[in-house]
Amino acid sequence: MTRRWEALRAQKQEATLLSTPFDLLAEAHGLHRLARATDVIGPYQGNVAATKCSWAAAHADEVIGFIRAYAAAIEWLYDPSNRDEALGIPSENLPHMTTELAQRSYEQLLDPARGFFRQAKIDASGLKTVLELRSRYGEPTRLLAEPAKYYDPAYYEGALGK
DSSP states (O other), X not given: OHHHHHHHHTTSOSOOOOOTTHHHHHHHTTOOOOXXXXXXXXXXXXXXXXXXXXXXXXXXXXXXXXXXXXXXXXXXXXXXXXXXXXXXXXXXXXXXXXXXXXXXXXXXXXXXXXXXXXXGOOOHHHHHXXXXXXXXXXXXXXXXXXXXXXXXXXXXXXXXXX
């Protein structure tokens, strides 16, 4: 995402897909939003961590621990008592991030309809959209049709007892 934003900012490309906070940075630099991707393509599973099935099977405890920690981090963000600390993170780590942009990013990332999925849940329809797009535009071309081939809920269930 950083590379796409930097290329757009340097006028090396005319348009790109950006997610928060980079979309807000672009707007702050006078660029215009053409559309929200999810308004055009529907639900989309954006944030994921991935590994090979063989590695996950050999490191199940680490995978479960990672999912548990990621879910806890998302819940930490949603806790209002952590707001001030959370707002400081992008300001410390992203060039050009102002306090106002950090606040807007925080609001967007925690938006109930468009923000982070609570408890690190996977959106099955969003995963299906990802696979359809990768099948259509990915190189090399190949059909990625069945979400169950790419997502094993056993690790999530092990992490969160669901």
